[in-house]
Amino acid sequence: NISTAAATSELTPCHAGEERNPETNRCRSVLGNASNLVPCKEGQERSLETNRCRSILSSLGALTPCKEGQERNPETNRCRSIGSATSALKPCAKGQERNPKTNRCRKAAGANAKGLATVKDVNSGPITSNPKWLLAGFAVLSATGYGAYEWRQEVFEFFRKLKGKLLWTS
Numbered sequence: 001n002i003s004t005a006a007a008t009s010e011l012t013p014c015h016a017g018e019e020r021n022p023e024t025n026r027c028r029s030v031l032g033n034a035s036n037l038v039p040c041k042e043g044q045e046r047s048l049e050t051n052r053c054r055s056i057l058s059s060l061g062a063l064t065p066c067k068e069g070q071e072r073n074p075e076t077n078r079c080r081s082i083g084s085a086t087s088a089l090k091p092c093a094k095g096q097e098r099n100p101k102t103n104r105c106r107k108a109a110g111a112n113a114k115g116l117a118t119v120k121d122v123n124s125g126p127i128t129s130n131p132k133w134l135l136a137g138f139a140v141l142s143a144t145g146y147g148a149y150e151w152r153q154e155v156f157e158f159f160r161k162l163k164g165k166l167l168w169t170s
Contacts, residue, residue: 014020014027021028029051040046040053047054066072066079073080092098092105099106148155 011020011025017030018027019030020026037046037051043056044053045056046052063072063077069082070079071082072078089098089103095108096105097108098104
């Protein structure tokens with residue numbers, strides 16, 4: 001690959017005892033250089049892939065036994081419930097149904113629709129007695145007045161031109 005070779009030639013060389021990782025283009029310690037490594041603690045071993053210390057998994061006898069109705073998962077080494085133990089499910093409460101996908105209780109679909117039928121609008125009274133409308137009207141009137149004051153020269157000039165055109169045509 002020409003682009004990889006060109007990119008590798010632009011990189012700074014690695015220090016002594018390091019090599020360039022072809023996947024990441026980063027410098028890493030050479031696995032054969034064990035002189036600067038700290039020895040692993042008791043119950044640990046050095047990983048050949050990462051050159052780091054990790055626990056030895058031979059201590060499986062130290063695990064606590066699983067409870068009744070559980071088994072040990074070989075992938076995660078954790079206890080999990082046996083499938084037959086889930087057949088004794090508690091019945092759902094009133095107004096709930098069992099979800100067939102998750103096997104958990106949820107609110108019944110009919111209960112939600114019935115609850116929405118009882119929602120009613122709130123009577124807020126007549127609009128004229130609400131002082132907020134007066135405040136909103138005052139704000140609009142004030143903004144219009146300020147705009148007319150700021151643009152008064154342009155407005156007068158527009159009307160002068162309009163008056164001139166109307167008089168000129170008649």
